Amino acid sequence: MFETLIRGATIVNAEGLDRRDVGIAGGRIVALVAPGETASARIVVDASGSFLLPGLVDAHAHLREPGLTHKEDFSSGTHAAALGGVTTVLDMPTDEPWTATAGELSDKMAMAEGRIHVDVGFQAVISHDLSLVPGLLELAPVSFELFTADVPEAFLFQTLDAVTEALRNFGDADTLIGVSPGDQSMLTDSSARHKAGTIAAFLDSRPPLAEAGGIARAVLAAASTNTRIHVRQINSELGVKIWSRLRDLADASVETTPQNLSFSADDYETHGANLKGSPPLRSRQDVDCLRAALKAGLIDIVATDHAPHAPAEKAASYATFADIPGGMPGLQTLLQAMLKLVDEELITLADVVRMCARNPAKRFGLGQRKGRIAVGYDADILIVDPRKSSAIANGDQVSRAGYTPFDGWTVKARLTNVFLRGKEIVRDQVLIDPAQGKPVRRES
Template structure:
């Protein structure tokens, strides 16, 4: 007797789509049967031929908890994840107070957030100039990777020099840990910002031009060369342009263990949206030209960019104010954790004609393999956690402020229309969200550590 059976589903894997029943026992997938096979369960959910995906893993989210709860917190952030089909959130160490940079802070963070999480979660560890001696401790605690900036960063965190990065990679190599990087060259951006701010009238084109593509390319190449030298695993965060993706593709072909991640906003919006709409579309790296958006999908399709994330970076509305903070001072970041699945389906599958299998690869399998969660997360296979998302491919939608579960109901995605929506989300065989409403208890989500 199974605990749960999801009946009559079109099961989406990275390789194919097939019909079947998914049988769950003790939170894990216990069997996958044909539609004609009779199975007994305490609960049966007939999904009526809709698509069933492995639960999505958001590799890049800033939940701001503890410390900046007025921007976001675990209750609201994981609620948004749940209704959006995200079953595991990989939470960033910055926009936390304090930043997650040692074992004591790790323990305090778990104590704070565990009682409020609706879905499962992992922690990125901090990688800054004052915690190189704490990296192994954080790895032992359970951090799945380590986040560093080699470009400008907010005051609550620290950018590293290339020399400091090299030492950090040598340390992380000893425990086979992965380092993730915000790749934009610090000196180029700071110089270009200063040039722009000398102008009498600053425009959004000035902001975009202050973070040129060459800054992202140079920084990415530097990390690739250090990964080649040290043999350390690296992760390039929020790739914004196909020229950067091409550098990652070549590095992969050379045998470097490198992961490329992009975000739903780089697969949807362009620099013209920033110019037309201002700070709601401000992010770093910035949005690029529409031709780049189209080419980026090709790098998702071929696996070069094996992770599609939200880079959920929430803030209060007043922090986005151009009148109060100016173009360069307004908060840079896009809130997207609730919508990354539906937007990726609509933009990739419906609009551009890719197979739904592209999302099983880039939202589930790729992220799980990148952070050593595969075997527990990331696939609809016997023995894996029963993290499942039922998506109605025919359901049309428009994203509204009222539909968002965030603390601050603002997002560049508000107003976007599309087709294909997650309608049920299961975490470890338990229904956590249905029809844009959370139905699980707070605290159901669990900390997930990498499989060693």
């Protein structure tokens, strides 16, 4: 007898669709039962007519704890994730303090215990003190993050030589290096040229050329050091073209975000501060190229870069557009934003699972547990009903940001239930079994 049996649904994995019932015990999927085959369980969930998706894995999120909890914290951020069907959040290291030492990483994991509503994997930052790397590796973070622009000096690797020398410390390590592509020289020089502080000046400070150069530098450095890298969110036509030409030179993957696929720089005029982030939004032509790359399978992962700020911070008056705090919420709307792309026939449900579950789980060392509905995997399962629509509204958001850039959208499907390791944690957009999440570590 199973603890839980989910009956009547169609399973969606990255490889395609399959009609099976799902038997769960001990937090894991223990059987995939053929339709009509006799099976019993203490709890039977009738999901007839619905799709079962593996819980999403958001590879790029800022939960803001420690030090920035007026913007978000472990509880509020993972609450948003749970409501959005993200059952594993991979938390970036840019808090206060930045997660740069073994002690800081260990403390952060301990802070999360008993307070997170979904599973959370932690990412560490590479600083100029490379002697810290072995101690961090012992704690098995899901990735290390390397920054090439727009960060404090202690974490800035702005030349090809600096990036290469840093990566040499990871050639034999079983880990992944996330690289945010950029060019500090362009950022510095453009700031000196432009004093107006306009949107146009902000765009000029972070042009597609800087992104493309950052991508090329990251891939070449990875190829020369035999390291595994993941290029953080790209969104320009030039960046996509450079990626498509160079990606096979190294063990490399790339991500983009729903906002980069949905908005252009023209939308700053209507959305203003709420859309301000980095990299900046691009032209409509860039967006179209990015969407074509997504459809063609050139984008490995779609992640949110969930980076909330307190409403008062976004609403304040700033001397320049560049001074507005960059970032926006995204955890609660990741699934809906991806389902919108399915509605538009740009991608399929299997593509959603590939880019938002299987690929991030595999890439970040969780691929033996997360990202698939298969025997032996964690029973992180979403029930999505295609017969019901869902609306995205600011008033429904539980992130401390208090808004979503996707306000007013309608999607032709509805997330009705969320299971985390076999326990139902969300039903009809209500968190019914809180604080069931656990910190997770890189396994392979």
